[in-house]
Amino acid sequence: MPPTPEPQNAARSLRARDASADTFGIELVTSAPDRAVASMQVRSDMCNGFGILHGGMTFLLADSAMAFASNAEEGMALASSAEIDWLAPVSAGDVLTATAERRWSSSRSALWDVSVTNRSGELVAIVRGRTRQTAGQANSEPR
Amino acid sequence: MPPTPEPQNAARSLRARDASADTFGIELVTSAPDRAVASMQVRSDMCNGFGILHGGMTFLLADSAMAFASNAEEGMALASSAEIDWLAPVSAGDVLTATAERRWSSSRSALWDVSVTNRSGELVAIVRGRTRQTAGQANSEPR
Amino acid sequence: MPPTPEPQNAARSLRARDASADTFGIELVTSAPDRAVASMQVRSDMCNGFGILHGGMTFLLADSAMAFASNAEEGMALASSAEIDWLAPVSAGDVLTATAERRWSSSRSALWDVSVTNRSGELVAIVRGRTRQTAGQANSEPR
Amino acid sequence: MPPTPEPQNAARSLRARDASADTFGIELVTSAPDRAVASMQVRSDMCNGFGILHGGMTFLLADSAMAFASNAEEGMALASSAEIDWLAPVSAGDVLTATAERRWSSSRSALWDVSVTNRSGELVAIVRGRTRQTAGQANSEPR
Numbered sequence: 001m002p003p004t005p006e007p008q009n010a011a012r013s014l015r016a017r018d019a020s021a022d023t024f025g026i027e028l029v030t031s032a033p034d035r036a037v038a039s040m041q042v043r044s045d046m047c048n049g050f051g052i053l054h055g056g057m058t059f060l061l062a063d064s065a066m067a068f069a070s071n072a073e074e075g076m077a078l079a080s081s082a083e084i085d086w087l088a089p090v091s092a093g094d095v096l097t098a099t100a101e102r103r104w105s106s107s108r109s110a111l112w113d114v115s116v117t118n119r120s121g122e123l124v125a126i127v128r129g130r131t132r133q134t135a136g137q138a139n140s141e142p143r
Numbered sequence: 144m145p146p147t148p149e150p151q152n153a154a155r156s157l158r159a160r161d162a163s164a165d166t167f168g169i170e171l172v173t174s175a176p177d178r179a180v181a182s183m184q185v186r187s188d189m190c191n192g193f194g195i196l197h198g199g200m201t202f203l204l205a206d207s208a209m210a211f212a213s214n215a216e217e218g219m220a221l222a223s224s225a226e227i228d229w230l231a232p233v234s235a236g237d238v239l240t241a242t243a244e245r246r247w248s249s250s251r252s253a254l255w256d257v258s259v260t261n262r263s264g265e266l267v268a269i270v271r272g273r274t275r276q277t278a279g280q281a282n283s284e285p286r
Numbered sequence: 287m288p289p290t291p292e293p294q295n296a297a298r299s300l301r302a303r304d305a306s307a308d309t310f311g312i313e314l315v316t317s318a319p320d321r322a323v324a325s326m327q328v329r330s331d332m333c334n335g336f337g338i339l340h341g342g343m344t345f346l347l348a349d350s351a352m353a354f355a356s357n358a359e360e361g362m363a364l365a366s367s368a369e370i371d372w373l374a375p376v377s378a379g380d381v382l383t384a385t386a387e388r389r390w391s392s393s394r395s396a397l398w399d400v401s402v403t404n405r406s407g408e409l410v411a412i413v414r415g416r417t418r419q420t421a422g423q424a425n426s427e428p429r
Numbered sequence: 430m431p432p433t434p435e436p437q438n439a440a441r442s443l444r445a446r447d448a449s450a451d452t453f454g455i456e457l458v459t460s461a462p463d464r465a466v467a468s469m470q471v472r473s474d475m476c477n478g479f480g481i482l483h484g485g486m487t488f489l490l491a492d493s494a495m496a497f498a499s500n501a502e503e504g505m506a507l508a509s510s511a512e513i514d515w516l517a518p519v520s521a522g523d524v525l526t527a528t529a530e531r532r533w534s535s536s537r538s539a540l541w542d543v544s545v546t547n548r549s550g551e552l553v554a555i556v557r558g559r560t561r562q563t564a565g566q567a568n569s570e571p572r
Contacts, residue, residue: 048207084226247373335445343489
């Protein structure tokens, strides 16, 4: 019988297989069953037509932190819904840090609050998301 | 006095200046003051540790369609909040189409519903977002 | 074996047992498995300290329409989350109509869009909600 | 020149004029510019067809706490949008307490997190809402 993976290791393993995290330069800073921190360097090729970071990238970083936190234990959790409030614009060259914390959970469902801060520690966005444990493969799993 | 830009042209001009849309291969298909359609080819380097499209990328495409639609007229609109429901997983090689439609607006605020479908026409996500007209520069504008 | 209840009858039966709908004067206008319409007369004792309808009452009416629509078929569906955008203030003496429509569903989950209009047909609020089929009693069911 | 009202007094004055709070038995427990606590006794005439508290009533209590907190200072703040996650069913006879806390604010906008707990201290719902300062009367103010 294989040992239950360490939380840190399960999230690290998910990160290691994550091609999109490589593409966007997303680092997994720390993880625990109820918490994960991820960071991302803001590049000019992530900025929109207003010359600021595409709001979707801020969301993507927060969503990544939530994915690492919700998959820190055995099993597989997928997000079903999430909302974001953008609070301040972000510029190329900055570094964003997303901290996902479990706000509530039941046997299969969990609710996460994610804060995204810039290098000065200013809050630039907050995200609330919902995840659900699934039994099988992401591609075959009905929601 | 410069002429008011055509809706199609204002959104096209925003797209032309959008480095992130180049990075992610986001195309502006059509735009009007109350509607825009954007599409994106799903690449394997956008997929997460489960081998499916990062949910943040689905959101980013929907957010882009909303940005094109809300900036089809003179002035500058920024999104303040949005929520997404993910309805089906998406695989590399697929093509997503996001259609943003204005659901309500007042003098400065608007509410948008965005549908994201895959190549088979299946609904894979829906997004609702809020935008607000701003007077100045994205970087200097208090929210 | 008892016959499967007619959609109209299942929702009507739920309404008949609903003490809160009596308290608030909520009428079930029509129902079908994917749609329900409910209405409410706005009373002065529902108004807040600003002299307008408490925004929570607008939400409650929309939530009721969603409950009737999602329980129009056999089984029991409970809402897990919902969001509201308030678009215009509502005054005592007006009559609100909430129309809930199914936007998406899987085997157990469904997503609903609810529009709330006043007597003039003006849109005063929109709500998006999520429901889930449960097997047992509301009080004993883990979420 | 009249003195600026004490936070406690401004919220208390709003509560004193609030007919709906009388109707639903909502008490303002404490208030401050960044926080308010409100409570409500759950009555059987607030329960739905499943015999549990109508989810809209849980939302209404949370929305009330947010209104008291956001109007604890001079001026008038109206909620523009909010979302709720229902975490556990609530029965008649219980007492709910809603605590609204300011999560972020700018010159005119604010973001609030509200927790709703039952008599045992169990979390039964969480709400996130957005408010905006307005200049005039609720009924005449365009959003």
